[in-house]
Ligand SMILES: Nc1ncnc2c1ncn2[C@@H]1O[C@H](COP(=O)(O)OP(=O)(O)OP(=O)(O)O)[C@@H](O)[C@H]1O
């Protein structure tokens with residue numbers, strides 16, 4: 001703990017590997033999170049996001065590697081490290097027989113807060129998480145979205161230095177999603193936030209830095225802007241054409257600026273995915289090419305990059321250049 | 322310590338708001354009441370509670386595990402343990418808090434039976450010694466039984482498993498002394514010393530021996546210690 005960067009680095013994970021069985025769920029995961037930074041973990045199901053978060057929060061030790069939180073090792077100095085954390089687990093486990101306010105009071109006591117401060121903070125978080133009408137409701141009777149809000153409320157109750165949120169916006173309605181994202185951004189001004197998601201726009205909206213994790217390994221790490229730029233190297237169009245695929249396919253490929261065309265048949269419709277060079281709008285050229293051949297253009301739309309495409313790109317980076 | 326208190330208080334509220342706990346309480350009252358009537362119906366009424374104590378200890382073999390099975394198994398099943406163990410809470414505070422809550426419920430259950438000796442005092446002339454010492458023994462025995470239940474509840478997320486295993490262990494420990502005759506010699510002495518029933522007997526006869534008090538307190542401490550270690554082991558690599 002002597003490096004000069006120590007003041008700045010809130011979370012440092014080095015060489016994290018975790019085995020549940022013979023296959024590692026995560027392997028050699030390394031990252032740093034600065035104080036006041038919002039870091040997003042992006043990855044598909046089973047990528048290892050939850051596993052990583054459970055290790056950071058000290059719920060379980062990694063099979064190999066170590067994590068320090070504000071300079072405290074989460075395994076060796078677990079208690080000190082845990083004092084700094086607020087955690088929203090993925091499944092939002094709550095005591096279903098308790099009322100919202102008494103649950104929050106209990107969690108506050110467990111975090112070692114003074115009764116007076118608990119009382120004050122409960123009314124604040126109930127306000128922030130819009131739980132006002134429900135503070136006396138038994139948690140078991142709340143809808144999923146409201147339970148999620150209770151989960152967020154308990155995570156921020158003690159104003160932790162580090163906030164770890166596993167898919168914080170899942171299951172809540174669109175309006176609340178917007179508010180929650182804003183809330184996380186506000187919190188991120190003072191607190192260090194680590195969140196996970198499989199929604200790319202969400203991560204790029206909230207986070208200052210994104211880690212893309214895939215099959216237990218970090219495959220990319222960048223700011224959302226840089227990531228988006230790299231990814232927008234390729235645009236994609238989806239075209240439906242009434243015509244013989246054997247002829248349509250080469251015709252589309254001949255259009256200048258098109259890099260790749262794939263064809264699939266979906267419910268008797270001939271669909272083509274057309275990848276075009278960055279920043280080019282080829283809708284005009286493509287529709288001309290189709291019509292000039294006497295085929296009918298049934299549909300033409302731009303599609304954003306799906307997460308799968310991103311992973312394909314990232315796992316075959318040499319092609320990206 | 323404040324945290325242990327908070328854990329205990331939360332669990333006490335769950336006990337007193339839970340129909341299951343009341344069913345356990347009712348069964349306890351019904352069974353002990355039955356044995357109390359046996360005490361009264363004795364052909365040579367001695368105005369004592371020896372049947373009541375025997376009945377209470379036997380039924381607690383089932384009821385103590387029923388009270389404790391939920392305490393940690395449910396946290397593991399529902400995943401609430403994830404938030405509990407990532408809070409700055411020491412493992413012993415969790416275990417001691419849960420244990421204290423179950424002890425409070427057990428004590429209130431035992432307190433409800435106080436009207437049996439009260440009846441004796443009103444309508445007969447009992448020897449008060451065995452009554453006081455019997456209650457002390459019952460509490461010490463109950464506390465040991467609860468600590469065994471806490472351990473099994475810590476080891477599994479399945480409440481039924483927690484119940485069955487701790488009831489089994491308790492049954493073995495309780496009746497260990499009946500096996501003493503079979504083995505004989507050194508082993509007989511050992512089994513007798515480990516068995517709970519042989520330590521309880523003196524209490525119901527009005528003898529308060531520090532050896533027996535020490536025995537029950539050690540059993541309680543031992544199983545609580547194991548529970549704390551079991552909970553801690555989640556933090557080991
Ligand atoms: N308790 C467990 N026991 C065994 N294997 C597990 C356990 N938890 C996770 N895994 C495995 O570890 C891998 C990573 O899982 P993890 O839950 O970390 O993924 P995730 O990125 O959070 O996925 P999701 O987006 O679905 O939440 C998966 O292959 C999963 O099957």
Ligand SMILES: [Mg+2]
Nearest residue numbers: 049050051090
């Ligand atoms: Mg997950």
